[in-house]
Amino acid sequence: MAHTEEKPFQCDLCDSAFSKKDPLIKHARRHTREKPFVCDLCVSAFSEKGSLTQHMRTHAGEKPFQCGLCDSAFSEKGHLTQHMKTHTGEKPFHCDLCDSFFSQKEYLTQHMRTHTGEKPFQCDLCDSFFSRKEYLTQHMRIHTGEKPFQCNLCDSAFSQKGSLARHMRTHTGEKPFQCGLCDSTFSVKGHLTRHMKTHTGEKPFQCDLCDSFFSRKEYLTQHMRIHTGEKPFQCNLCDSAFSQKGALARHMRTHTGEKPFQCDLCDSAFSEKGHLTQHMKTHTGEKPFHCDLCDSFFSRKEYLTQHMRIHTGEKPFQCDLCDSAFSEKGSLTKHIMTHTGEKPFQCNLCDSTFSQKGHLTKHMRTHTGERPFQCGLCESAFSEKGNLTRHMRTHTGEKPFQCDLCVSVFSYKNNLIQHVKKHRTEAFLV
Template sequence: MMSHTGEKPFQCDMCDSAFSQKHHLKHHMMTHTGEKPFQCDMCDSAFSQKGHLKSHMRTHTGEKPFQCDMCDSTFSQKGLLKSHMMTHTGEKPFQCDMCDYAFSQKRDLKSHMRTHTGEKPFQCDMCDSTFSQKGLLKSHMMTHTGEKPLQCDMCDYAFSQKRDLKRHMMSHTGEKPFQCDMCDSAFSQKRDLRRHMMTHTGEKPFQCGMCDSAFSRKGDLKRHMMSHTGEKPFQCDMCDSAFSQKHHLKHHMMTHTGEKPFQCDMCDSAFSQKGHLKSHMRTHTGEKPFQCDMCDSAFSQKGLLKSHMMTHTEEKPFQCDMCDSAFSRKDDLKRHMMSHTGEKPFQCDMCDSAFSQKRDLRHHMMTHTGEKPFQCGMCDSAFSLKGRLKRHMMTHTGEKPFQCGMCDSAFSRKGDLKRHMMSHTGEKPFQCDMCDSAFSQKGHLKSHMRTHTGEKPFQCDMCDSAFS
């Protein structure tokens, strides 16, 4: 009758709890005393109530006597079945009084409340990390133990959490259940869709406190902060290189292994990074998606556009520390440094010539093969270099873009203007080391040297005369 009247005559003298039945009070008292008289004989677990031991034993036997009558699911405890039924009915009786969230289970509401209070009662005993849920602590512990009990049965990947395995499986099935309702993009993970939506809204909620940069993802902000701190936590164990991001280290490792997993299906080229393959494909398609907004130039790569923009701004941030030269690109500085060191790593395998730049070797090889791929469209001339064809075209057009600032002379080549300027300045940088003569052009010095050597390489083919 007390269940009808609500009467609870059995009062706990250690707290405010009260019970309608004496044995309920008896069980409750064990929460104060810590007494657990019901011991599992298959493991070290112990319980304050016999029913709890009975439920626990099913974890050993695998018994699941509680069957859902709406699907094939079975459960070891009646309470688990009751909670499961709410997934069919959609019932969520436990309402958060601080926001609109509602839950089918009381414990889920309890965990959720910690997002409002900030409470993190579950402490890792191996580091300072704390968590709002016991399950999160359990998952975290695997980062210390390295345990990954959930194995993918389609590849060698293993995971510490079931949800991570579930997401990974979509990489095999190609399943993308999260569809963007503003474009055709679809994603295998809800969080990826959420991040993608920011590309439509322009939202960047993660603001850098040291500069004006803002990001749509917390991880991007975290990586950006390393550009301020200089932190590089990912160390290569084969050389001294270190990186601020894990995937940069992964790509770097391929320089040691020589691995190039991304193969072009239109030629034999292969690449260590997917982005490099994507850029390379544009050499086949001719696509140039990066447009300069100051002129009509377009480029196949973003980096090329960035370098090109410096021709408008005349910015040259890469300074040589051995001379006054400065460059708009790091690669140009690197190549320039070889003019100081004399390094020529690119060796011709058909003669003794060596070059500081790969492209110079490639051009040189054409002197062996006779290849001249750049054909003039106005005459029969052909050239091994594109620049030479460009200069040649000026003989047809009469164009002379290099104007002397001291007289009316104009030239089709920059080098010709440079040599001409010496006629104004009187500069003669090419000095004969056998007499005091000096010349403004290297070719003139070369001709002069024959007056010392007596060399006469130019032979008349109609008589025996020869000339220097």
């Protein structure tokens, strides 16, 4: 039969025909997806006995097919055949739609799907389709949880070989991906791709609800939560929830008290990197934020924003219990305590409590006798800055308090108050 090429064994489900019965049986399993050959060492199963034999070599580590030109060895003969083309440079398979050439027929087949969009490999557990069988194999591990690629330096395991390769660089410190425009290097190619956008300014990801653009898809995903109000990251110690994973990580430090960001110039430590950056300006004296309406400079943008309200008169923080409004949120918080009577700041040396931390700080000086505000013109020292300000007027002769009813001026506000009372008394007597 083989010599006459007669093929009497016909497949009932397609047009394939075979000269022998055994090839028809193997072929039929493509339609039925029957896999009768099961591995005794894992959950893998195969439609052909030869495939099981090849698979067993992955457990045994056996590689009987040796390259005669280098030290490479392979578990399958076909893999050796493919490998030999890396030495010869042979690429006999040509794409009819573009100028691409390939060393293996299956590479050409896979490439053609980039033109046709064909995805013949379907997942049996979900609706996913794939253009290559190995992509389906990798995908199936999402369902099975299988992680066959084990790190030999720690307990980490991965579902993909490439993930293990990237992980190994965390041990070796290797960063093979070099930026061609600066000295930055990266352990993962994707990180280099994202970095390059800092040079090009490319922002291909646009928000459909506003005009915002982003250089990375995950930045767009985070931004969308501003519109949706979604907060998927939940604290397991309180009811707080956050739109970003990093915000949850920072919040957790309020529970643990962790302050991993240490100042190199003093003993200060901070729970957030941004707070350390702000703190460093107290050492350098840097004040990069300038007011356009006066000569004031500030170390932080929010300080400039607060300062601008002095010029504009804006008071955006409104009390819900009275008509008071404030230019700073902290001032509103302090004001609210006048309504609630709350005094959360407790002296640890007596029973006194205070509504503001600054009041407690001043109070503590009555116990310690500390007088940190020193006059530069005499030996006087004071426990409060305001007392030093008033004292300085004895040296300067300044009298900033003007009577509205006569030409009298005073160094101290209390003296003006007493003076005004005299006017009122005289007016009453007349």
